[in-house]
Amino acid sequence: MRSVAVVLGTRPEAIKFAPVIRALQDDPRFDPVVISTGQHRQMLDETLDAFGLKPDIDLEIMAPKQTLSQVTYRSLRGLEEHFSVLSTEAVLVHGDTATTLAGALSGFHHRIPVVHVEAGLRSGHLDSPFPEEGNRRLVAQVARLHLAPTPGNRANLLREGVSEDSVVVTGNTVIDALQWACDKADDYGDPALADLDTDPRRIILASAHRREAWPHLPEIARAFAEIADEPDVRVVVPLHRNPVVREAMLPRIGHHPNITVVDPLPYLNFCRLMRRADIILSDSSGSQEEGPALGKPTLVLGTVTERSEAVVAGTARLVGVTTDSIVAGATRLLRDPDEYDRMAAAANPYGDGRATERTVGALAHFFGDGPPVEPFVPGTPVDELAAELARTSSYART
Numbered sequence: 107m108r109s110v111a112v113v114l115g116t117r118p119e120a121i122k123f124a125p126v127i128r129a130l131q132d133d134p135r136f137d138p139v140v141i142s143t144g145q146h147r148q149m150l151d152e153t154l155d156a157f158g159l160k161p162d163i164d165l166e167i168m169a170p171k172q173t174l175s176q177v178t179y180r181s182l183r184g185l186e187e188h189f190s191v192l193s194t195e196a197v198l199v200h201g202d203t204a205t206t207l208a209g210a211l212s213g214f215h216h217r218i219p220v221v222h223v224e225a226g227l228r229s230g231h232l233d234s235p236f237p238e239e240g241n242r243r244l245v246a247q248v249a250r251l252h253l254a255p256t257p258g259n260r261a262n263l264l265r266e267g268v269s270e271d272s273v274v275v276t277g278n279t280v281i282d283a284l285q286w287a288c289d290k291a292d293d294y295g296d297p298a299l300a301d302l303d304t305d306p307r308r309i310i311l312a313s314a315h316r317r318e319a320w321p322h323l324p325e326i327a328r329a330f331a332e333i334a335d336e337p338d339v340r341v342v343v344p345l346h347r348n349p350v351v352r353e354a355m356l357p358r359i360g361h362h363p364n365i366t367v368v369d370p371l372p373y374l375n376f377c378r379l380m381r382r383a384d385i386i387l388s389d390s391s392g393s394q395e396e397g398p399a400l401g402k403p404t405l406v407l408g409t410v411t412e413r414s415e416a417v418v419a420g421t422a423r424l425v426g427v428t429t430d431s432i433v434a435g436a437t438r439l440l441r442d443p444d445e446y447d448r449m450a451a452a453a454n455p456y457g458d459g460r461a462t463e464r465t466v467g468a469l470a471h472f473f474g475d476g477p478p479v480e481p482f483v484p485g486t487p488v489d490e491l492a493a494e495l496a497r498t499s500s501y502a503r504t
Contacts, residue, residue, distance in 0.1 A: 107137045108473055110196045111189070111218075115145030115167075115181070115205030117153050118392055121373060122224065123200055124157040125282040125462040133466055135475050139192065143167050143181045143205045153373045156287070163188055174204055174237055181208035189216045196221050196469065199245065202238035206245055214248040221472070223465060224278065225252035226259030229412040234318050235391075239412065251472050253465055256415050256455060256484060276464035277482035280395050281457030287377040288400075294382075295375030296368040299342065302382055307340040307364075308440065311383035311393075314355070314407050315346035319389050322427040323354035326407060329432035330355075333387075334364035336440050341365045342379065385439055385446075387425075387432070394422055395456045403449035405435045415484070421452035455484040 110130065114123050130138040142161035144150065147168045154160060165184030167177060181204065189197075189212055197213030199206045200223045213220040222245050229239050243266075246252065252268060254260040255278035263273050294302055302309065310333060314326045334341040343359060345352060345367050359365045371379060377396075380386065386397040389407040397404030398421040405425045406417075416422035425435030439446045461482065470476030 108135060108195050108475070109137045109139065109193050110198060110221075110469070111139045111141055111192065111194045111209075111213075112198045113141045113143070113185070113205060113209030114161075114200060115143030115150065116203050117146050117149040117373070119200045119203060119205065120150050120153040120157075120159075121283050121392065122279045123198075124154070124159060125279055125286065126198070126223065126465050127159055128157065129462045129466045133470075135470055135473075136466075139163065139194065141165070141185070141188065141209075143177075143184065143208070145177060145181070145203065145205045149370060156290075156372060156374050157283075177204040178208050181205055182212055185209065185212035186215075189213070189218065194218050195473070196251075198223060198469075200224055202227070202242035202245070204237070204241070207241045210245040210248050219250040219472075220245070220248050221251040221253065221469060222246065222249035223253045223276075224255055225249065226254040226256075226261075226263040226273070227412040228259075228262045229410045231410050234408070234410050235412070236317055238391075251468065253468055255457070255461070256482070258415055258418075274464065274468040274479055275481035276468065276479070277457035277459075277461035277484075278395055279457075279461040279465060280392060281399050281454075282459050282462045284377060284396050284399055285459050287374050288381055291372075291374040291378040293375065294379055295371040298366050298368055299379070302342075302379075305340060307338045308384040309382055310334075310339060310341045310385045310387055310436065311379060312341050312343050312387040313346070313393070314389050315348060315351050316389045316408075319407060319427060320350055320354070323351060324358065325429045326427060326432065327355040327358035329429045329436075330359050330365060330387075331362050332429065332433045333436045333440075334359075334362050336437060339364060339440065342383070343367045344370050344376065344379075346370065385436065387436060398422060398452070398454045399456060401450050401454075403439055403446060405432070405439075407432065415455035416452075419452050419455045419484075421449055421454065423449070453484070458482065 130136045140161045141163045143165045167180035196219045198221045199209040210220045252273045253276045386404045394413040398416045404422040464479045467479040
């Protein structure tokens with residue numbers, strides 16, 4: 107039985123790792139040890155609990171107002187203590203957080219093979235998203251097995267010189283988690299949303315929180331308010347708890363009669379909300395994958411994205427960060443049914459619900475305990491998509 111460490115610390119990592127952890131626990135070939143840094147304390151614990159999971163080791167690194175360097179340092183210090191005594195044969199890290207970087211570095215320092223789940227995402231801009239783009243590029247330098255969600259992510263890694271034999275296209279495990287979660291919640295998790303199922307208005311799920319969006323939050327908030335002025339529209343905003351976000355947005359949206367502001371929702375309730383929404387408007391990385399999987403036109407707040415596949419496929423669109431550009435993108439969908447239907451019917455490029463199976467299979471093959479994995483093939487033509495992603499790092503189709 108192979109002992110593998112799964113290092114996580116944020117809500118997105120918990121969502122995307124949860125089906126993998128459960129599959130590893132059920133597989134007699136593996137003995138997973140789940141290590142939490144606690145980078146997102148409350149949201150992390152809520153999400154793991156939704157999946158019936160608890161960490162085996164909790165580093166409890168969170169402290170008030172800590173910097174990215176402090177998060178990374180505390181994670182490294184805690185992992186050092188455990189990797190020096192655990193008989194770990196691989197370290198699994200996910201995506202691009204400070205926890206991801208610390209887990210990869212600590213594994214590398216202890217000569218433990220690093221397996222990077224959700225590898226190969228690139229925006230082509232080192233400072234956007236920050237610090238995620240830098241983190242994932244750094245992790246790619248020390249990883250031994252790269253589990254890329256899409257052929258485009260694989261193409262990114264190969265262009266950077268990563269060995270073809272070390273890359274497996276799995277699909278994204280967020281789709282597996284979403285398929286499991288969508289029918290689990292009985293309500294929306296907040297009394298302010300209790301009437302959502304009977305509200306005849308079109309529902310727009312809107313959010314913004316990423317660091318690169320902070321200078322633009324007043325404009326984004328004004329855009330949410332203008333969109334809420336459209337006839338028969340209700341905007342639902344799960345507002346991030348960060349004071350920077352709240353202080354910039356609440357004065358502009360907090361009292362609008364067609365905007366419902368709620369605290370961040372637990373994962374299962376949020377999945378129900380996404381399924382109820384007509385349009386998703388967000389800078390969230392998860393929404394760019396989950397929206398297309400649910401057939402929801404997704405408008406991305408930003409000018410670049412590391413998830414270009416949905417833009418290429420036509421189910422997502424970059425709308426910038428100015429009030430005018432955001433309002434124009436949303437009203438186009440609200441006023442043009444044909445345009446809405448085109449986006450809603452576009453192919454989901456991110457997964458078929460079998461990414462967990464491929465992830466576990468690729469890990470077994472890495473150890474010589476199973477056959478090679480057949481790669482995920484998205485509905486969008488693979489060769490065309492990979493070629494387009496190879497030509498450019500971002501898309502802004504209108």
